[in-house]
Structures are given as C-alpha cells and as structure tokens.
Amino acid sequence: MILGRFLAGGLKSPVILISMLVILGIGVLVPVLNLAVPPSSPFHVADHLVPLYGKYLCYGMAALALDLVWGYCGILSLGHGAFFALGGYAMGMHLMREIGTRGVYGDPILPDFMVFLNWKELPWFWYGFDSFLFACLMVMLVPGLLAFIFGWFAFRSRVTGVYLSIITQAMTYALLLAFFRNDMGFGGNNGLTDFKDVLGYDLQSGQVRSALFFLTAFFLALNLLIAAAITGSKYGKILRAVRDAEARTRFLGYRPENIKLFAWVVSAVMAGIAGALYVPQVGIINPGEFAPANSIEMVVWTAVGGRGTLVGPIGGAVLVNAAKSWFTGVLPEYWLFALGGLFILTTLFLPEGVAGLIRKAFGRRAKAPKGKDEETDQPVADATAGE
Amino acid sequence: MTEIPVKIPAEPKSAPKAPPKHAPVPSARKDTLLYLDGVSRSFDGFKAINELSFVLMKGEMRAIIGPNGAGKTTMMDIITGKTRPDKGDVFFMGDVDLTKHDEPTIAQMGIGRKFQKPTVFETQTVADNLLLSLKGERRGIPALFYRSNKPDRQRIDEILEVIRLERRRNELAAFLSHGQKQWLEIGMLLAQDPKLLLVDEPVAGMTDAETEETARLLRDIAVDHSVVVVEHDMGFVRDLGVKVTCLHEGHVLSEGSLDHVSADPQVIEVYLGR
Numbered sequence: 001m002i003l004g005r006f007l008a009g010g011l012k013s014p015v016i017l018i019s020m021l022v023i024l025g026i027g028v029l030v031p032v033l034n035l036a037v038p039p040s041s042p043f044h045v046a047d048h049l050v051p052l053y054g055k056y057l058c059y060g061m062a063a064l065a066l067d068l069v070w071g072y073c074g075i076l077s078l079g080h081g082a083f084f085a086l087g088g089y090a091m092g093m094h095l096m097r098e099i100g101t102r103g104v105y106g107d108p109i110l111p112d113f114m115v116f117l118n119w120k121e122l123p124w125f126w127y128g129f130d131s132f133l134f135a136c137l138m139v140m141l142v143p144g145l146l147a148f149i150f151g152w153f154a155f156r157s158r159v160t161g162v163y164l165s166i167i168t169q170a171m172t173y174a175l176l177l178a179f180f181r182n183d184m185g186f187g188g189n190n191g192l193t194d195f196k197d198v199l200g201y202d203l204q205s206g207q208v209r210s211a212l213f214f215l216t217a218f219f220l221a222l223n224l225l226i227a228a229a230i231t232g233s234k235y236g237k238i239l240r241a242v243r244d245a246e247a248r249t250r251f252l253g254y255r256p257e258n259i260k261l262f263a264w265v266v267s268a269v270m271a272g273i274a275g276a277l278y279v280p281q282v283g284i285i286n287p288g289e290f291a292p293a294n295s296i297e298m299v300v301w302t303a304v305g306g307r308g309t310l311v312g313p314i315g316g317a318v319l320v321n322a323a324k325s326w327f328t329g330v331l332p333e334y335w336l337f338a339l340g341g342l343f344i345l346t347t348l349f350l351p352e353g354v355a356g357l358i359r360k361a362f363g364r365r366a367k368a369p370k371g372k373d374e375e376t377d378q379p380v381a382d383a384t385a386g387e
Numbered sequence: 388m389t390e391i392p393v394k395i396p397a398e399p400k401s402a403p404k405a406p407p408k409h410a411p412v413p414s415a416r417k418d419t420l421l422y423l424d425g426v427s428r429s430f431d432g433f434k435a436i437n438e439l440s441f442v443l444m445k446g447e448m449r450a451i452i453g454p455n456g457a458g459k460t461t462m463m464d465i466i467t468g469k470t471r472p473d474k475g476d477v478f479f480m481g482d483v484d485l486t487k488h489d490e491p492t493i494a495q496m497g498i499g500r501k502f503q504k505p506t507v508f509e510t511q512t513v514a515d516n517l518l519l520s521l522k523g524e525r526r527g528i529p530a531l532f533y534r535s536n537k538p539d540r541q542r543i544d545e546i547l548e549v550i551r552l553e554r555r556r557n558e559l560a561a562f563l564s565h566g567q568k569q570w571l572e573i574g575m576l577l578a579q580d581p582k583l584l585l586v587d588e589p590v591a592g593m594t595d596a597e598t599e600e601t602a603r604l605l606r607d608i609a610v611d612h613s614v615v616v617v618e619h620d621m622g623f624v625r626d627l628g629v630k631v632t633c634l635h636e637g638h639v640l641s642e643g644s645l646d647h648v649s650a651d652p653q654v655i656e657v658y659l660g661r
Binding site for chain 2: 002005006229230233234235237238240241244245247248249250251252253254255258259262
C-alpha cells in the first residue's frame with residue numbers, strides 16, 4: 001500500500017501520465033499494425049521494424065536512467081553503457097542456456113564458444129542462468145551491485161564533477177577490455193548470439209517479437225513512473241539540493257553520499273533492465289556495448305531530449321536513433337559529424353533540450369497571469385529589501 | 388544513513404548529566420554550550436587558528452569581530468566538523484567531543500550554520516528550502532515516502548512569517564534579493580531548530596534597512612537559542628548589544644562589551660594601526 005501511494009506520487013504531473021499512456025499506446029499499436037494489418041496496407045509495420053522500434057525504446061529507458069542521475073543529481077555518468085551491457089549479458093546468458101542441444105556442437109550444457117575453447121565444465125558464474133527467473137534477478141542485481149560498490153567508494157571519497165565522469169568512463173572501459181578476453185567466459189570478442197527462443201517461444205516469430213516490444217514499452221512506462229515518483233518526492237528535493245549545493249546539505253545534517261547512492265543504484269538497475277530487453281530484440285550482445293562511445297551517446301540523447309525532464313530524454317533517445325537509422329542509410333560516413341554537431345548545438349542553444357523548448361512554447365502562455373501576481377507582490381515583499 | 392551515535396538531552400537550559408560510564412566532566416566546561424581550549428590549526432605552515440580558547444554559555448549570544456584572516460571562518464569550520472584541529476579540545480554541551488564527528492552528525496546534534504555567502508537551494512521554492520531544513524528525518528529512503536503534514540506546514544508558515552517571506556513562499560529561491568536570501572538562510576537555520584546557531588557575516592552586502600531588520604531577527608532568535616555571529620559591521624554589532632570577542636591572528640585578542648573591546652589599545656592597534 002505504501003508502495004502504491006509512493007507510485008501515485010509520480011502521477012501528480014499530467015505530463016508523466018500522458019507520456020505513460022502514449023508509451024503504452026505505442027506498445028499496443030505497433031504490434032497491432034504489424035500482426036493484424038495486412039502487409040498490403042500502408043499502415044502495416046514491417047516485421048524488421050518491430051525490433052528496431054523496440055531497440056529505440058530500450059535506448060529511451062537507458063536515457064531515462066541516465067537522466068535520473070545526471071539531471072536530478074548532477075552525476076554526469078560516462079559509463080552508463082556498462083550497466084546496460086551487464087543487464088544485457090545477464091539476459092544473454094539465459095538465452096544461451098536455452099539453446100541447449102540446438103547449438104552447432106550440440107552440447108546440452110555448454111554454449112558453443114565454450115566447446116570451441118575446449119572447456120569441459122560450465123564456469124560457476126554461469127550456474128543458475130538456465131532459470132529465467134534467476135536471470136531476471138541477475139539483470140537487476142549485477143548492475144545494481146556494481147553501481148553500489150562503485151558509488152559507495154566514489155561518493156564517500158567525495159569524488160565529484162569531471163573526476164567522477166572520468167572514473168565512470170574508466171569503469172566501462174575496464175569492463176570492455178575484460179569482456180573481450182576469451183577466458184573471462186562471456187564469449188570474448190563475439191559475445192553471445194545465435195539465440196533460439198525465450199521461455200520456449202521462438203524469438204524469430206512475429207508474436208514473440210510483438211510481445212517483447214510490448215514488454216519494453218510496459219517497462220519503459222513503469223520506469224518512467226518510478227523515476228517520476230522518486231523525483232517528485234521529498235527525496236527528489238533532497239537529491240536536487242545535493243546537486244545544487246552538496247556541501248550545504250551536509251550542514252543541514254544530510255549525508256549526500258547516501259542520498260546519491262540510492263539514485264545511482266536505481267538508475268543502474270533501470271539501465272540493466274533496458275539492456276536485458278535490448279538483447280533478445282537485436283539478437284546479440286558483445287563487448288562493443290561497453291564501448292565508451294555508447295555511454296557518451298546516451299549523454300547526447302539525454303541532452304538533446306532535455307536533461308532533468310525525465311520524458312525529454314526518452315524522446316531524445318528515440319529521435320536521435322531514428323535520425324541515426326536514417327542517416328547511416330543515406331550518408332553513413334557523416335553520421336558522427338551530425339551527432340557531434342547536434343550535441344554542440346544543443347549545448348549552445350538548447351540547454352534544456354527539446355523538452356525545454358516545448359515547455360517554453362507552452363509555458364509562456366500558461367505563466368503570463370502568474371507573472372502579474374508576482375509584480376503586485378514585489379513592492380510589498382521588497383519594501384525592506386531595496387536591492 | 389547511520390544513526391546519530393550521541394544522544395543529546397532535549398532541554399538546552401538544563402545542564403547535561405554526564406553518563407556514569409564517562410569520566411566526570413570538568414567543572415570548567417560543565418555549563419558551557421561550546422568550549423574550545425588551546426585549539427590550533429595551520430594550513431601549509433600558516434596558523435589560521437593559534438591556541439584559541441573560547442567559551443559560550445548556554446543561551447548566550449556572542450558577536451565575533453576581527454580583521455580578515457583572523458581565523459573566524461576556520462573556527463566555524465572546526466566547530467561544524469569541516470576542518471579538524473591540529474590540537475586542542477572542542478566540546479559541545481560540555482561533554483560531546485566535536486573533533487570526533489563529521490558535518491552531518493554535528494548538524495544533527497544541533498549546530499546550525501549560515502554561510503558568509505548566502506547558500507540556499509536556488510532551483511527550489513522558498514517553502515521547499517525550509518521543508519528540507521526542518522528538524523527530523525535525514526535519511527533518503529524514508530524521504531521517498533514523506534507526506535506533507537500539518538505540523539510541518541504550520542512550522543514553515545511560522546518561519547516564513549518570522550523571516551518576512553510569506554508572500555514569496557512559492558517562488559524559486561533564485562528570484563529572491565540578496566538580503567532575502569540571507570533571511571531565508573536564517574530561516575533554514577531556524578527550521579533546523581539547532582541548539583547553537585553559527586551565523587557568518589549575515590549583513591554583508593545588505594542595505595541599512597535590511598541590516599536593522601536582520602539585527603531584530605537575530606535578537607528574536609537569541610531569546611531561545613544560543614547564537615554566535617561573525618560580523619565586520621560595527622554598527623550592526625552595536626545593534627545586537629551582546630558580549631563581543633575580538634579575534635586576531637587565530638587567537639582571542641580581547642573580550643567583553645563592545646565599548647570595552649573597542650577601547651582596548653590592542654584592538655585599536657590591530658584595526659587602526661595599519
């Protein structure tokens with residue numbers, strides 16, 4: 001009950017409610033247009049587009065996770081791709097175990113790459129991944145635990161600002177190097193792929209694709225609600241206070257390291273869930289997901305969409321990735337320039353991103369009468385102030 | 388999210404009875420609220436605080452004056468746990484050793500601090516600034532489930548009235564004038580309901596009218612709180628009408644009424660001699 005009340009707090013803002021409904025609506029609409037509308041109709045969504053849109057929603061979830069720490073807590077993480085990839089690997093490991101005897105080597109227990117490496121036994125950290133529930137738990141637990149350990153030390157030693165960003169970047173780079181190694185036991189360079197099915201259903205079938213798409217939309221909407229409830233609570237106010245004046249909060253008796261740690265861990269778990277939904281839809285997870293460039297792209301999505309607005313970064317991720325899909329089709333060699341240019345333009349002209357732009361366009365009209373109130377207020381309140 | 392390890396008696400007026408397991412509190416600091424003895428702290432060889440001894444009784448209000456670099460801010464840093472002294476004793480309520488605690492613990496024990504440069508949470512409303520400062524729960528997770536309640540709202544209303552910002556309660560703190568930010572920060576101190584308020588240069592950059600108003604505000608607060616005010620403005624210190632301590636080069640140069648201190652040849656030397 002207390003949890004329900006907490007989540008209801010996230011619905012205080014109509015923007016959040018509308019956004020959730022839109023996301024869930026898309027979650028239903030895309031599968032319907034794919035499955036129920038005949039391919040001859042102009043409204044039909046082609047098969048290959050469903051997982052592509054699903055991928056965008058996963059990126060949106062990652063951007064939402066990043067916004068929770070960057071927008072509300074001032075932690076510019078350049079390593080959120082690590083949490084995303086770890087969630088993805090946890091899900092990938094389960095999908096590998098589900099392949100069973102259908103692999104190239106037909107080993108009932110060992111995934112193909114282990115047979116290829118002449119391994120005789122399953123490494124201990126692969127135990128349990130044959131269970132879907134265990135894998136789901138690990139999807140949240142592994143990124144969450146890494147974030148907890150990382151945050152515990154980083155925040156306690158009062159590492160902030162650009163130094164913290166650099167450490168997060170180093171973290172994901174270290175994981176990139178580690179996962180590249182064959183003897184780590186995660187498929188090395190090639191990562192995990194050739195998935196066959198999930199919970200016994202064929203991953204290639206239209207229904208499973210649609211179900212995955214809907215699940216992604218559902219979890220995106222749920223995470224948006226959780227993030228809105230967190231940032232809308234008194235804790236969210238403390239979080240912003242820490243962002244704006246960390247030292248000041250200490251003298252009020254708060255422990256900024258603990259305040260930050262909670263948001264940091266929640267954010268990592270969200271990114272992990274995004275990664276776990278991403279893997280079955282794109283069909284592969286490899287160490288490239290740990291590449292620092294991926295994490296930096298998440299920052300661009302968040303900035304373009306509107307840092308500190310929750311909904312904005314989701315839109316930013318979808319927009320930028322849709323542009324990427326289009327650009328890499330038309331002018332592949334110029335995409336990175338376009339991305340860099342977009343980031344610079346956003347930083348210079350749209351500090352609050354697209355969401356800020358929209359808010360300004362709508363807000364000006366809504367706020368006009370309020371401004372008058374303030375004016376009549378001022379002389380009274382300022383009578384003794386004078387400044 | 389740790390518990391406060393030290394329990395402080397709620398009533399500031401009554402002398403704290405030292406728990407039997409501790410060594411008896413020396414009589415010299417038994418009734419003191421703040422007790423600094425032989426405190427030194429140097430930064431790269433520069434002695435910011437040098438053998439400083441300072442005693443504040445319960446319920447007392449004290450003004451600290453002194454030229455720039457006299458060690459006023461370092462002294463506040465030491466009391467609030469931001470800086471550790473190299474040597475010397477720092478006790479709160481007679482028997483709590485402040486050198487053993489960090490900023491959040493000391494803040495929760497009941498020492499509030501207002502900074503020289505007003506630091507309020509600019510992106511939040513005036514009322515929310517006070518809400519965040521209200522005495523009580525300081526852990527993050529319970530704050531997720533916090534619900535606005537009548538006593539809290541009443542307390543915020545009271546404070547808004549005291550600091551004369553009732554009509555700006557829903558505005559962002561960033562839109563306040565400099566003087567109003569100073570008051571808001573004093574209001575945040577009040578919301579913490581501390582046993583001791585440390586107020587660093589509250590009237591710097593204020594107009595005369597604001598300065599007078601601030602003196603009134605601090606005198607009101609001093610009725611039921613102990614206050615230490617650091618200030619350069621002599622007119623303001625005179626308005627406060629309290630005992631004055633003059634610091635110079637990290638130790639106490641003179642102490643007494645403002646007239647006594649300003650007649651002290653050493654003080655005149657320090658202030659006028661150069």
